[in-house]
Amino acid sequence: MTRGSLLVDHIGELVTNDGRDGDPLGIRRDAALLVEDGEVAWTGPARHAPAADRRIDAGGAAVLPGFVDSHAHLVFAGNRAAEFAARMAGERYTGGGIRTTVGATRAASDDDLRATVGRLRAEMLRQGTTTVEIKSGYGLNVADEARSLRIAAEFTDDTTFLGAHVVPAEYADRPDDYVGLVCGPMLAAAAPYARWIDVFCERGAFDADHARAILACGQAAGLGVRLHANQLGPGPGVRLGVELGAASVDHCTHLADADVDALAGSETVATLLPGAEFSTRSPYPDARRLLDAGVTVALATDCNPGSSYTSSMPFCVALAVREMRMTPAEAVWAATAGGAAALRRTDVGRLTPGARADLIILDAPSHLHLAYRPGVPLIRQVLHNGVPR
């Protein structure tokens, strides 16, 4: 017996994501899992479970890796409920509302921003998310991008500099100058708090030349590349991301065959964000086309006050199954191991010895229930770093 050890016993269905025997979810029945020092120390049949200091009886329920939400914009102020209501009444989404949030964010205090991130992070944890990526992108000047990332870094290691979210109003007539600012003083101020760099490569935001320039500067500063690409229409973003070795290209709603081919032959993950299509009443990405081509797919919330104000990974799993024709197993894998791949993390998104003991005990006997019982609070308990939350 190891001091401080914790045994999760009587697991009806343990999702390990170890890929054994051709099952990506690596499901074990009647299993147990031992936690030591915040890591998974052992998994196996319940009847062979070792002794431990403490024990949680899962009572035959399903246990899954904690969700890895690899795409979230949590540092902002205000909300855009009225814009949502107008959209539901027939107005089209263009991304222009981002500037509304920029104004509110610049006017907010550090404490207000920190309280919003903390509230959303806690909301995510209650819904089973144990790893989250957090982007800047509502400051869009040197001081406010740097403080957004400084606050984000208080909550996660996976922080992303998104100074190139949109061109702010004061640079509307001189986007080249804004790209110069992003690559120069803004990147210098942001890089100490950032692991990744991201660009919204879309008509009305940044074109391929600007995106390439910004991402290259970020790479030179030691940041990893990710990209918002092909959300609102076809474009060069996905192929640019693959060319630059991006960890992930996100949205992937409008893809040409060449985009799918490029992704299929690469290490770049396609991260699908069905909350955005739900909240903007837009066509969903063709997940089947990507999966059938052999592309690694992740699911994330895109949590933000404009186009997807959900923090719920179970909701995204349900959407992926119902609206994007992913199987429940594919959706659960994409929301856990897929998210980890999108962040190039090997310590999360799986429950195998050595992984972080981030796990969910469901109020259900199987992972199938996440899509089968949409909107139902099925997260009975969450362990984060081995600690019950």
Ligand SMILES: [Zn+2]
């Ligand atoms: Zn986004």
